[in-house]
Amino acid sequence: MSAPADPCAAYFRTVEEFDLHGASDLVVGLLDDGMPVDRIITEVLAPAQVSIGQRWESGQWSVADEHVATSVTEAALAALTYAAVPRRGEHTRHVAVACVEGEWHSLPARMAAAIAGATGELRVTMLGPSMPAEQLHRRLSVGDIDVVALSCSMPTNLVGAARCIAVAHDLEVPVVVGGRALGAHPRRAQAIGADAWAVDAGVLLEPPPALTGRTRDVPTEVLLLDTVDDAIIGRAHDRMLGAFPRLSSMTSYQHARTREDLGWIVRHTAAALLTDDASIVGDALTWLCTLLRGFAPASVITGTAQLLAETLEPQAPAGAAILRQAIDTTEGGLRLVGGDRIT
Ligand code: B12
Incomplete structure (x- = not known):
């Protein structure tokens, strides 16, 4: 051919x-x-x-x-x-590749595993999608893995990534993280305690990183946002209908999808707070504005996000603050690119 x-x-x-x-x-x-x-x-x-x-x-x-x-x-x-992949080889190291807890994008992890395994130098075990942290701990306890490569595509799964890193460190196994959720800079990887961040899976062929990442407990406010209560979402949804009465005519399916979107914003807020990176929630808002263009103007989406921040304020003040910061940049960005009218 x-x-x-x-x-x-x-x-x-x-x-x-x-x-x-x-x-x-x-x-x-x-x-x-x-x-x-x-x-x-x-x-x-x-x-x-x-x-x-x-x-x-x-x-x-x-x-x-x-x-x-x-x-x-x-x-x-x-x-x-x-x-x-060569059938037999002298393996120098055993690398486990896994998707972090909650992450169903397994293909990027498989791509990374295929690149790492292609020379035959490494034994590469693909642990599949959404690996719960405690199950990762159980697998690593066998003691035959030299380094874990964690893949994370959705920023909402950075909280799960932090948990997976913590269990690997508990067993003194170094962790390399990669995938689109980590962004284009090592900051997010450092914030969740990884020992190394890489864009290119070829890095797995290099000697494993030292255990230099600082494992951190996920703060209570982040956990609260990550597992956001239906009642909070319900209150924000009611406030939205009060502010934008036209939305009351949505079908029950559309109301349910809107509540899902509110939950999606809150989970991105959790990841932004964990990594101290407001662009995570800013990107999610911009993505929603693009996705819903033609259905709801950007002003309704950012206005609703403001109401969500007010609703979160009493229980999650730091989350509300980072969400407001992201709304400001999103509104600025949409004005610059001449997107939907904001006012
Ligand atoms: C296929 C797909 C799915 C499939 C995944 C199937 C599978 N078996 O993987 C399914 C249907 C499950 C899915 C689900 C969802 N998806 Co999806 N998905 C995609 C899509 C089209 C391709 C993903 C892919 O294969 N990428 C392959 C390459 C391109 O990925 P990559 O991350 O760059 O990986 C490379 C490097 O980063 C690196 N790498 C990756 N991991 C690691 C790890 C280490 C250690 C290292 C060193 C390197 C490394 O190696 C790879 C090869 O070079 C993307 C579009 C996109 N732009 O990626 C959307 C996309 C990621 N999905 C998206 C969404 C919204 C979702 C859902 C929320 C949809 C829904 N409403 O349910 C869910 C979330 C599921 C979850 N909780 O995980 C959005 C995310 C938007 C956002 N703002 O974050 C995207 C961008 C689509 C879009 N344009 O809107 N999805």
């Missing part, structure tokens, strides 16, 4: 056609032509997943389309891993 001139475009065509076999043949063909595994993953498979996400977010593709398209990449990644 001759290599396509534009592997990325050729690969995405197989995804659009939901062609499992074509996708697998294409990536194995690229490997046979000498393209390294890490480049096939980062330059072909990962960009395809980002495009899938854009089509899903824009509504061009349904959730079902996204699931099928992702299963094409899962199949291609499995074929690539099978073709690339």
